[in-house]
Amino acid sequence: MKSVVRRVGEVDGDRLVPLAALTEIGAGTPTNVLAESTRLPDESVEIAAVTLRPISPAAGKIICVGLNYKAHIEESHRELPTYPVLFPKYASSLIGPTDDILLPPEATQADYEGELAVIIGRSARRISEEDALDHVLGYSVCNDVTMREYQYKTHQWMQGKAWDNSTPIGPYVITPDEVDLASAGIRTILNGEVVQDSDLSYLIFSIPKLIATISEFTTLQPGDVILTGTPAGIGYRRTPQLFLNDGDTVTVEIDGVGSITNKVTTEAA
Template sequence: MRLIAYTENGRRHIGAVTDGKVAPVAPLDEFYADAAAALRTEPGPPALLLADLEQVPPVPETARVFCVGINYHSHAGESKTLAGLDVPRVPMVFGRWASTLVTGGTPVPVPPNEPGLDWEVELAAVIGTRAWNVSPQDASAHVLGYTAFNDLSARRKQLETAQFTVGKNADRSGPIGPVLVTADEISPAALRVRTRVNGEVMQDGNTRDLIHDVGKIISYISDTVTLLPGDVIATGTPGGIGAGRDPQVFLRPGDVVEVEVEGIGTVRNPIVDRSEIEAP
């Protein structure tokens, strides 16, 4: 099933998408209270037009976003050069706030003291059931589904210190979507992931190149932090980031960035000057 979230009468809902039409499934909070039960109930015939809906990120506003750094072999060399970081022995996890998540089409502003934003295509897993101290082998049972994620990064802030938090939480810097594909319909093991900037391919990788797979990441986090329904696990990006190029290339106002994950789809966002938006 391919799911989206949308607002109706001020409330967020989950719907199932088929051929540009959406069948309501449940209010978003009720859906994540028992996603398995919600998915067992067959949605009615599609009654809404996807193009008419105001989409929102398909996770609760209280979701935690766990991102994994240096998790593709093809990205390891770039990270060593940029930040002096070696290949992590265990998943290198940092956090994002759910308030940074946006959907495709949302304009993303460049912070005023950055040379631009950098792109990072990622496969993201969304947790469906509470996960505490699970093994890598059992972790997949807790995954609701998978989506595409663009971990847009303010590199100046990210690399000024050893802490990534500020540089990884710029306003509107977490495009996610375009759909959440349930885990019964897709495997994370060998998916092509790509980034295009103004139509030019900048990243072209495959999840076969992951250093730590989804199961290991979930297991590593869950013996310390209980993962809850709606939490997001962003699994890292392949080589080809803008900061790793010579000369470096960053997203500037007027650019359009697209990230694509095989079997899921493409998230496309325009980059704008901060003056073009009123609020985060």
Template sequence: MRLVCIRAEGRARHAVERADGLHEIAADPGDPQAVAALLQDPAAALPTGRVFDPARVDFLPPVLSPGKIFCVATNFREPTLPDRPAPEYPLLFTRFADTLVGHGQPLRKPDESDRHDFEGELAVVIGKPGFRIARESALAHVAGYSCFNDGSIRDWQKHSTQFTPGKNFFASGSFGPALVTADGIDPAALRLTTRVNGVVMQQIGMDRMIFGIDWLIAYVSAFAPLAPGDVIVTGTPTGFGSSRTPPRFLTPGDVVEVEITGIGTLRNAVAAANVFVM
């Protein structure tokens, strides 16, 4: 099942993506209890009978207001970097919900920096709540998977050892287009590709993750209770802009695509800050 969150006729709605359109379901994206119920049992979602044309709606992040977003850095065994030692523990940081836009929506290139970078990643959305989750049962807590662009303002990220400023510029990253439910998905079989203006910048299989999804859920839930709608973003391979020679940062007009086999393609153009109204 492919769950989307859209803005249609002036309000946010959940829908199921099918070949003939977006079928609205009775789950208010602004109601945490309704979202939790949907993520715990997507198959029980009740259709309203309304169908929307994907070309006539705005896509929002598939989870509109996640309570927690945990992101992982340095999480791949890189074929081009065979001698780099694997970390003992992951480097974790957090993002805020308003730093993310949905599929097809513009990424905001801030005036404060010329180092807006891209990072294609796999996002894991929690469906079943849990605290101190055992690794062997961790995947049972997953509602589904989505694409994620961990848009980063590199100079602000490097102001100190803390990543918070550079990872939390308003509308600098994206999430979507759909949440694909976990049934039938083998995360290790997924392959990530990131393109900028059609040129492949990043490409790797999820089977090369150092810290797997089950390990990450167990680790994060050891200190933070996980709730439906929480997101764990699993890391990016090399090839992002600041890892290239010369660096390749984003400018207005660029188009970033994050594609994951079996999940879909998240596509966003970059726009100047002055096009956003606060």
């Protein structure tokens, strides 16, 4: 039986270069620690030979934003918000960028939601919009899979959003200097068909605004994750409705950030 070795690595072409003494992105890896960590090129491995874990697998806080694209608000028949709609997920929801999305036996309306994830790199409270991006470690891709019939059991959304083993995130953390998000495209592809297609310029609440708003009531810590909302095209609002089924393949891609592809599998009861 092979032993599991957990490492944090820097992408170098088709290889990962380990960073000394680091085992995961999280509370112990603020921006300065990652920047100052010793690279171990002699221990590099092929990306194809490793299993990529979820970004920040033990995140202290995963704060999600609902209704952050105008077209999605219109398809949901809601009013334009003046304050971000926020709800939590938990670290147990996160899975890796190639792991199977598990469909729970209790739910029949599992829906896709392609989103940009923001990973926090510096601890602070009451961050100004002007300083907000200084607290970002980087960006990643996420699929905020939602069990719709559970989401709408009450006017709170948590019970539809926080299922275990449902939320793929990855494949990498792209640092702010590596990508221009001003108008980066975001797409979700289900079984080869593009079902969501937008770009990040349409975010109603910008990344700095979200960081400032959230940090007003809670301290953001390294490894915390903010999911910034999904564009129009969700399955629940289609006619006919379109939900995830056993055997489906769903991809979320964001220009300059990466893509994740996951198979959908029914969870054993």
